[in-house]
Amino acid sequence: MAKAKRTLKWQRDPEGMRLRILEAAKQEFSAHGLAGARVDRIAAKAGANKRMLYYHVGNKDELYLAVLEGAYDKIRSEERGLDLEHLDPPEAIRRLIEFTWNYFLRNPEFLSLLQTENLARAKHLKRSAKVKSMHSPFVEMIRTVVRRGVASGDFQVAVDPVQLYISIAALCFFYLSNSATLSVIFGRDLLAKDAKDERLAHMVGLVLAALTGQSAALFEIAKTSKSRTAVAQTV
Amino acid sequence: MAKAKRTLKWQRDPEGMRLRILEAAKQEFSAHGLAGARVDRIAAKAGANKRMLYYHVGNKDELYLAVLEGAYDKIRSEERGLDLEHLDPPEAIRRLIEFTWNYFLRNPEFLSLLQTENLARAKHLKRSAKVKSMHSPFVEMIRTVVRRGVASGDFQVAVDPVQLYISIAALCFFYLSNSATLSVIFGRDLLAKDAKDERLAHMVGLVLAALTGQSAALFEIAKTSKSRTAVAQTV
DNA sequence: ACAGTATTTATCCAACGGGTTAATTTCTTC
DNA sequence: GAAGAAATTAACCCGTTGGATAAATACTGT
Structure with a gap:
């Protein structure tokens, strides 16, 4: 039965x-x-x-912290695969920018989580032994690239790698995390395909120009290599 | 009685x-x-x-929107007083960066409000007729500066003023809005006096170097003019 | 003075939301 | 195949919170 x-x-x-x-x-x-x-x-x-x-x-807080730790874990591990050591310095920087940009584009929740945690002044993150210990050897990777660039004559300045990393992250992060209000303010859709291509070109141009001192040339390269939309035409 | x-x-x-x-x-x-x-x-x-x-x-939502509109109102009106037209172009850009940086430092609530609103994907801001209409003639101010810089030969590139403005805002905003988590990650107090001076010097150097093509010189000027802490020593 | 209106206070409440308790079902192992 | 552990469900608890109602107090004109 x-x-x-x-x-x-x-x-x-x-x-x-x-x-x-x-x-x-x-x-x-x-x-x-x-x-x-x-x-x-x-x-x-x-x-x-x-x-x-x-x-x-x-409880809710532990859940939140677990999510946050997971998010950091993921980006750190992808970063480790970047391996900029065997690229020539300008190309390494370009790749770093492109990786950061694309990672943020592919993982918008990561941006939101960081924003949320920063609004809380990192209250939860501070309690996390895990995250503190996983802060990457990434800075050393960048330091090496900068050193090599200066030695080879590609770069004019031996910029502090932490400042450089923060600047790169800033250029990518802010544009995306604030695209909603910026789009309203400027009356443009900053998340349209063309706009995103234009932005990437601008960022690569800006950073590489600053490091190498070849503004015009580099802005031009950045412009044509990644998109046909003008970076600098609107003058 | x-x-x-x-x-x-x-x-x-x-x-x-x-x-x-x-x-x-x-x-x-x-x-x-x-x-x-x-x-x-x-x-x-x-x-x-x-x-x-x-x-x-x-109600709560209207209150929130009123606060947000007030915040935008305030920064826009201070911006109007900047009047970059009669400075020579590099000096104008430097002043713009310094203003933005200091405004963010003096008004941390503004940063938080923008973050909050962006987490909500500008849902409230979109409903605000007020803010949409007040989006500034600021872009035109910057466009003029860039034009003059190119004409005078100070700047190598005729960069899009909106991209430039977003980049400057990004460099300032992200550093401050994310200082909490960044400080944990990098194990530095990014809000210490020295760190802030160093950051301002770095940002001015970065942007002006990119525009003028004088990396080494400009990073050097930026470094010495605002602080004695090294921007580029840690190599 | 008096009436009418604008501003402020003092309570109240229904819905919500995080967290808990207790019961039910599946897996393991002996 | 029975007992105990692990995983899952269902139902409840109770402080919080946004918002509402009604009464009290100050101001204005006449």
């Missing part, structure tokens, strides 16, 4: 559940910030029950 | 009240974001009753 294998009322999958919860939480936190995020929505999005969040991860 | 002027139980001051409410709201929203802000705290901070917010401004 009860011979046929009864259909299960639910599946068991702790690993998968935890991942789905973190993924759903990432979306929710990046879309609504910490205070705006709703625990119930995260549960629903993860195809789970609210209780599960507490069972598998912890 | 009831002759002596009875002490008033409360003062009447609609204008002042409205201002106090907006100021309190600005602090609350910038400190906690839209969702995190508490209407009761705003009321308390304004030395008022919660009901007053609704009487004088409207």
